Amino acid sequence: MSTTSAPGQTTTDQTGGARPPTPRAAPVEQTSGASAGDQWWRSAVIYQVYPRSFADADGDGMGDLPGITARLPHLVELGVDALWLSPFYTSPQHDAGYDVADYRAVDPRFGTLADADALLARAHELGLRVVVDLVPNHTSWDHAWFSEALAAAPGSRERARYLFRDGRGEHGELPPTSWRSVFGGSAWERITEADGTPGQWYLHLFDVSQPDLDWSNPEVREEFHDVLRFWLDRGVDGFRVDVAHGLVKAEGLPEWDAELEMISGTLAGQHGEARTPPPMWDQEGVHDVYRGWRRVLDEYEGDRMLVAEAWVEPLDRLARYVRPDEMQQAFNFAYLVSPLRAADLRDAVDATAEAMDAVGAPPTWVLSNHDVVRHTTRFGLSTDGGNPDGLDASAAAPDAEVGLRRARAATLLMLALPGSAYVYQGEELGLPDVAVPDDARQDPTWERSGHAVRGRDGCRVPLPWEGDAPSFGFGPTSASWLPQPSAYGELALDRQRDVPGSTYEMYRAALRLRRELALGSSPSLTWTDADGLARVEDGVLALRTGGALVVANLGDTPVRLPDGAEVLLVSGDLAHGGDGRSLPPTTTAWLRDPSPEV
Structure with missing residues (x-):
């Protein structure tokens, strides 16, 4: 994707009425990812499913694979191309499944391997591709390898799969380095040896239950090649790679005494200057790992894909993960944390295009996921960008109406951009983040930070499907692993379907x-500049792409739309602009462009 600037051009075909109708989307017609080789991932809209919160088939209060399978028609009706499944593997669930005990098995809470096969088969029947999460930086401490490491001696083959080190101090009583965990506290934990004496320390950049693997070990690399093949053989269309920038650590584990963040609220992104990364992030060796993975994927038909969760800056360093022989995509977190202001967003889009074009990769766009405050709420708190901590139940609530209006405008801008877009479950309903009561929080960051960091539970509350049903239709009972707020009832799918102007119908259109x-x-x-009507300095963005002219008014005053332009879709009500032809503040419109320049 490239971006250019051009003078405005008036469009024709006068529209009538203040609010255009919201047409229903037709079923997706596409070839299954099991056989297609069309680089589908370059422009796909991929919907993230967080299994424990999507749909509960057995009524135990936790979502499961049969529940997801039963709700797949919703994704077809919505109009997405693929779904990404967050972890469903066997796990003690200390970090919501990102602590994997067995990469080749389904956790009984979510179902069975047969249920996974049925989900894949049904998704492909419906024309949906399936991307699954893979967590290679660390395992669970319940993984067979870690149990073997604890039972073995220092220097053994079993311990060499992880990052065990002797401690500092006279008796090894101090951690090997000052590295800190992303979840708070030290990144090192000391074990008790088999003979009962204090022993070595192991590295865990996240929870203590998530020991980091040693990716300099060929056995680790071969194991994950086999894991890739296990799921590719079952028909998955790709992998989202968790903490993709963290697998390889700097040789010798040099000292680093600073707070360790992965989800930065101040990610410089497009403006960041090149600098030496911390010794646990973005090391050169990760690229050799992914070149090996790419060779595995290339053994299979159907154009399988890899997408990196890599919080890396600046963008030209992120682009290194999507060079032609590595991954196909990388999440664009610089865009996610960008301020909701015209100049900042334009800079983010331009910088993304420049970085991705340099390596021939498609850009990706995302506003919400399972690790950040939902953008409906973020924008209700501020337009300054970043990723705030979760909501405090005792604090003043963000402005829900303002947040939703801003979120809808931001969404229409994002979905108009060339490349691939990611949608997080529930954002099509306009769900806000939830101020989960402190006694119900389950994110490990809450306890590890000494209750200083509220964590990510607020964006993980189970979905509302039916406004008047127990658990709002999440399951057949009232059980819900996180409490659902009463406001979810009015936002449920059945309350928005076929309702003109609803957030759900806006997404479908x-x-x-x-x-x-x-x-x-x-x-x-x-x-x-849309004939001089759209000026960045006034908070307005206008762009031509495909067959559309897109105008986003992020300023404070209405903006007159080009004369004769046919309004296809608008994030708000044009009547609020004063004359039915002016775009109100915090509103985005898609117009038909009869003379596209691209």
């Missing part, structure tokens, strides 16, 4: 139009 106008596959976009 946007995804249908995105496909019809080829917005995701457009090779470039052109910034325009």
